[in-house]
Amino acid sequence: MHNNGPLSRYVTPRILLTPHPLVWSLLLLPVLAVGQAQTPVMVSASRAAKAATNPKAVTPKEVAPTADVVEKAPERVIDSKILPLFGERSKSPSQIEEEIRFLNDCDQNFTNRTEASQFFAARGWEYVAEAQLDTAAYRFNLANLLDDKNADAFWGLGVVSYQRNQLGTAIKMLKRGASLADTNAVLLTDLATVELEQYQAKQDTASMVDAREHLAKAIFLRPDHATAYMKLSLANYLEANYGDAWLYVHKAYTTNISSVDLDYIHELLLKQPDPVGLFK
Secondary structure (H helix, E strand, O other), X not given: OOOOOHHHHHOOOOOOOOOHHHHHOOOOOHHHOOOXXXXXXXXXXXXXXXXXXXXXXXXXXXXOOOOOOOOOOOEEEEOHHHOHHHHHOOOOHHHHHHHHHHHHHHHHHOOOHHHHHHHHHHHHHHHHHOOOHHHHHHHHHHHHHHOOOOHHHHHHHHHHHHHOOOHHHHHHHHHHHHHHOOOOHHHHHHHHHHHHHHHHHHOOHHHHHXXXXXXXXXXXXXXXXXXXXXXXXXXXXXXXXXXXXXXXHHHHHHHOHHHOOHHHHHHHHHHOOOOOOOOO
16 A cells, blocks of 8 residues: 555554554543543535625615614535535535545555555544544545445444534444444444433433443453443443442452442442442
8 A cells, every 4th residue: 555645635644543442442421520522523614695795785664773684694514524424415426526536546555445444444543532533534434435334434433423422423323333243342332332321311211221232242242341341330320220230340340440430439339338348
């Protein structure tokens, strides 16, 4: 692969960072008291309202002397490149032409499109780690354009959407990724994490049911996945099942002590003492 060819405009040279599951591990629910990175959404004022640029003249008979003339604010248009899957909108001829050129460039610079898709997904994770969410979204979109069976692209778009506080879109993207990689316990746990937050935000019972199902499957696939036990503990905490919450805390503790979040333990202790007295 050549980085100084036509594809150079899509790539900023960087040192490859930690793999994405660790990036996602930073995305904890509010009860665990961790904030999330945010970047402004890029917008372009592609056209101003005609009333603002060329207001119609009015006479005193048309407007009362004390009335204010309110001009319409310029319309802001979000670049589809930074929306998940390019906004899933119909594409213009120029956009289609640009995509064809991109695919042709990739065909000349990579062994195959699967390799190219993996490359752009990896760049997306780097930008996620740097909190450059718009650029990350574009890279994941390119990865999906190259290979719509690349679960990593959907996973990344789910993370970007979560960081933008777009929980519904995050769940949609993560579910599509999980449908392509249904034995990936980490991805299933990430999906459950967002579903639990959706439950917190909207008291959406279906989200809780889905989260429990995905966590159960993650633990079936990886019985040593301590993070999944902690999320099950949180699920029970949110439903006031404090005994079961402690049960899963202890399972996480015996599996991997570093998975236990002490801030969460403090919150759980306020609801019910540890039945086995391990945490005080």
